[in-house]
Amino acid sequence: MKKFLAVVKHEYRKVVLKWSFLIGTLLLPLLAACFAVVPALIFSIKGEPTRIVIVDPTGKIEPRLKANLSAEKMEARARKAAEKSLKDLSPSQEEQLKRGTEQFATGFEFIPYERASGNISGSDFEALRRDLADKVALGEIDAYLFVPVEIAAPDAVFEFRSRKSGDFVVNETFEVALNDAVRSERLADANISEERLEELGRPVSFDSKGIDERGEERDGGGTFIASFIIGLMIYITLAIYGQAIMGAVVEEKETRIAEILFSSATPFTLMMGKLVGVGLAGLTQLGIWVASAAAIISVVALQTDLTAITGAIPTITPLMILYFLIFFLLGFFIYASIFALVGSMVTTVQEGGQFAFPPIMLMLVGFYFSFAVVRDPDSSLSFWVSIAPFFAPITMPVRILSQTPPFWQIALAFVLNAIAIAGLVWLASRVYRIGMLMYGKRATLPEVWKWIRQV
Amino acid sequence: MTNSDVTLRVNNVTKRFGDFTAVEDLSFKVRSGRVFGFLGPNGAGKTTTIRMIVGITAPDQGTIELFGKKMSSSLQDRIGYLPEERGLYKKMRIADQLRYFAALKGMSARDAEKRMDFWLDRMGLSDWKKKKTTDLSKGMQQKVQFISTVLHDPDLLILDEPFSGLDPINVEFLMEVISEFKTQDKTIIFSTHLMETAEKLCSDILVINKSRKVIGGSLREVKESYGRNLIALRVTGGDHILADDTVVAKSTVHADETIVHLTNGTDPQALLRRLVEAGANVSKFEKVEASLNDIFIDKIRGNAVSEVQQ
Numbered sequence: 086m087k088k089f090l091a092v093v094k095h096e097y098r099k100v101v102l103k104w105s106f107l108i109g110t111l112l113l114p115l116l117a118a119c120f121a122v123v124p125a126l127i128f129s130i131k132g133e134p135t136r137i138v139i140v141d142p143t144g145k146i147e148p149r150l151k152a153n154l155s156a157e158k159m160e161a162r163a164r165k166a167a168e169k170s171l172k173d174l175s176p177s178q179e180e181q182l183k184r185g186t187e188q189f190a191t192g193f194e195f196i197p198y199e200r201a202s203g204n205i206s207g208s209d210f211e212a213l214r215r216d217l218a219d220k221v222a223l224g225e226i227d228a229y230l231f232v233p234v235e236i237a238a239p240d241a242v243f244e245f246r247s248r249k250s251g252d253f254v255v256n257e258t259f260e261v262a263l264n265d266a267v268r269s270e271r272l273a274d275a276n277i278s279e280e281r282l283e284e285l286g287r288p289v290s291f292d293s294k295g296i297d298e299r300g301e302e303r304d305g306g307g308t309f310i311a312s313f314i315i316g317l318m319i320y321i322t323l324a325i326y327g328q329a330i331m332g333a334v335v336e337e338k339e340t341r342i343a344e345i346l347f348s349s350a351t352p353f354t355l356m357m358g359k360l361v362g363v364g365l366a367g368l369t370q371l372g373i374w375v376a377s378a379a380a381i382i383s384v385v386a387l388q389t390d391l392t393a394i395t396g397a398i399p400t401i402t403p404l405m406i407l408y409f410l411i412f413f414l415l416g417f418f419i420y421a422s423i424f425a426l427v428g429s430m431v432t433t434v435q436e437g438g439q440f441a442f443p444p445i446m447l448m449l450v451g452f453y454f455s456f457a458v459v460r461d462p463d464s465s466l467s468f469w470v471s472i473a474p475f476f477a478p479i480t481m482p483v484r485i486l487s488q489t490p491p492f493w494q495i496a497l498a499f500v501l502n503a504i505a506i507a508g509l510v511w512l513a514s515r516v517y518r519i520g521m522l523m524y525g526k527r528a529t530l531p532e533v534w535k536w537i538r539q540v
Numbered sequence: 541m542t543n544s545d546v547t548l549r550v551n552n553v554t555k556r557f558g559d560f561t562a563v564e565d566l567s568f569k570v571r572s573g574r575v576f577g578f579l580g581p582n583g584a585g586k587t588t589t590i591r592m593i594v595g596i597t598a599p600d601q602g603t604i605e606l607f608g609k610k611m612s613s614s615l616q617d618r619i620g621y622l623p624e625e626r627g628l629y630k631k632m633r634i635a636d637q638l639r640y641f642a643a644l645k646g647m648s649a650r651d652a653e654k655r656m657d658f659w660l661d662r663m664g665l666s667d668w669k670k671k672k673t674t675d676l677s678k679g680m681q682q683k684v685q686f687i688s689t690v691l692h693d694p695d696l697l698i699l700d701e702p703f704s705g706l707d708p709i710n711v712e713f714l715m716e717v718i719s720e721f722k723t724q725d726k727t728i729i730f731s732t733h734l735m736e737t738a739e740k741l742c743s744d745i746l747v748i749n750k751s752r753k754v755i756g757g758s759l760r761e762v763k764e765s766y767g768r769n770l771i772a773l774r775v776t777g778g779d780h781i782l783a784d785d786t787v788v789a790k791s792t793v794h795a796d797e798t799i800v801h802l803t804n805g806t807d808p809q810a811l812l813r814r815l816v817e818a819g820a821n822v823s824k825f826e827k828v829e830a831s832l833n834d835i836f837i838d839k840i841r842g843n844a845v846s847e848v849q850q
Contacts, residue, residue: 091643340627348594348621349644
């Protein structure tokens with residue numbers, strides 16, 4: 086037992102202290118954090134409010150504009166934009182930009198200007214314009230707006246001049262608010278109730294949800310993507326750690342360290358220690374990923390409305406996470422023992438690469454099956470592939486996420502895969518104890534068969 | 541001889557790989573506190589035998605007893621084994637590797653640390669403790685491998701070709717360390733095909749060839765049983781006497797002398813007298829002891845000859 090722990094510690098450290106592990110473990114959450122949090126942070130750095138003078142000869146637009154740009158209105162719009170960005174996960178670039186501006190626009194400060202009211206004739210306009218342009222140049226104000234006299238005229242132009250013409254957030258926000266104000270005014274002129282128009286033009290609410298086997302509704306929107314991510318994550322980690330095992334086995338064979346190891350501990354201890362040590366390293370990585378995913382989601386959730394999130398992302402319970410980790414471990418032991426077996430058959434890492442093809446293929450098939458599972462988690466195909474050894478470690482977590490099957494099916498998948506592991510570990514350890522001492526040439530399958538039967 | 545005098549007993553051990561018999565009905569014992577030379581040409585079955593002794597593989601037939609007990613994995617901790625083809629983890633620090641190997645031999649971390657520092661210092665490798673294997677020269681790597689063999693203070697040391705690739709200074713140094721182990725009453729099994737080294741170090745030897753024992757015993761016994769009637773000769777004339785196979789069993793011509801094996805019962809003095817009487821000019825006539833190398837070559841060749849005759 087003491088030796089077993091020594092092997093576990095050694096193998097764990099060997100994986101965890103590698104640069105690639107450190108980078109892989111920390112970089113992924115960091116990248117995710119960048120995509121999720123950094124834009125929000127940058128946009129949320131609010132500048133000074135924009136000081137603006139409005140010259141409104143009609144006297145009708147200014148109050149509406151002020152109302153539209155009030156703090157409460159802006160906040161309401163920001164919330165709406167945040168919700169939208171969580172529901173639609175692949176917006177266009179333009180759409181993203183718009184949402185950003187809506188979420189993070191800074192306020193406006195309206196500077197009263199005594200010469201702005203009343204009737205202004207054409208020559209006065211020129212004088213006003215010059216005066217205001219001077220004020221902008223001197224930095225007394227940031228921008229000014231000329232509202233045309235005839236706002237209903239088709240050629241009416243709203244003249245907006247600003248020191249910060251590059252600040253698209255300000256420009257965009259202002260333009261939207263102005264458009265709304267003018268539109269409301271035009272509607273009022275035409276005697277159309279704005280509320281009534283909005284009511285009539287409202288899109289239908291299309292409520293698309295799945296129904297699980299208990300008759301409960303669940304959201305279908307984010308499920309596909311979340312299941313896909315889980316499936317991919319398990320597939321990738323299995324492939325990486327499986328091949329890490331193979332690399333470690335081949336190294337010990339290639340450098341003849343196996344001879345020293347076998348004279349110190351039993352091959353079974355050594356192989357199991359290797360599997361457990363590398364498996365723990367994989368679990369560490371997955372654990373960090375899961376924890377950081379939870380952290381990122383909660384940071385985003387703090388910034389926005391929580392209900393918007395729970396609506397879009399399928400609920401992942403702690404029990405589900407436990408299931409994922411269990412099935413990852415099952416998958417790890419299945420594929421790692423196959424990779425260990427292959428590693429002890431071959432003589433170099435390159436040769437091992439060629440022979441890694443069958444287990445990789447098997448994983449890939451499992452990954453592809455997970456698409457079928459997401460589309461129809463209740464079909465008999467989904468049932469069989471989610472309990473079958475080799476596939477279950479990838480397909481079952483996907484199925485649990487898209488529509489949790491009855492517990493007995495999860496238990497059955499666990500038992501079947503545990504039996505497969507027992508068989509594979511037995512097989513691998515028999516090949517390992519002999520293959521590791523066979524130098525020179527790659528073993529043929531009949532030879533391997535002989536090793537397995539040898540006492 | 542009691543059990544405590546014998547570290548290792550190999551009793552009628554046979555090992556086969558499929559149709560190939562690697563070791564056949566091999567028996568020998570290794571006495572405690574002695575250096576035991578385990579000799580044989582390549583492919584004789586040395587490595588297979590050693591692997592059975594250290595518990596890497598089990599014999600098909602026969603038994604192996606170590607320290608008076610049947611060989612088992614719990615006895616592995618008392619053996620230090622330096623395989624012929626040995627390796628280190630390429631990208632791992634020297635200290636980490638040594639700690640790992642020590643832990644696999646059941647050592648506590650504290651003992652391992654102390655002994656590691658002692659040995660690294662002794663081998664002049666203290667500065668290299670935190671370096672990776674790939675930073676070390678081949679000779680340094682071999683020293684590290686030797687440290688990993690002796691780190692856990694084993695009672696039985698098995699060294700398979702420990703000198704290959706070492707420079708003369710390090711060979712000398714390693715020999716010193718080995719003799720030191722001898723004085724500490726530890727048993728050393730030493731496998732090599734360098735007969736000169738074996739002759740210097742070993743008190744007992746065993747020669748195997750083609751999976752079987754050829755000759756064994758203390759170095760003295762082996763030499764005496766073999767080399768009693770051996771003459772180094774430099775002579776001109778008297779060829780017909782040397783060709784007489786009732787007197788000369790065999791003669792080997794070297795650069796400036798001929799080694800003559802007399803038949804059993806032939807008196808060297810009688811040969812000298814006959815040569816002188818025949819008018820031969822004898823410039824050297826010396827009774828010599830066979831070198832281990834001679835014995836080895838002779839025994840292995842003899843083996844081959846008898847096989848051809850069969």
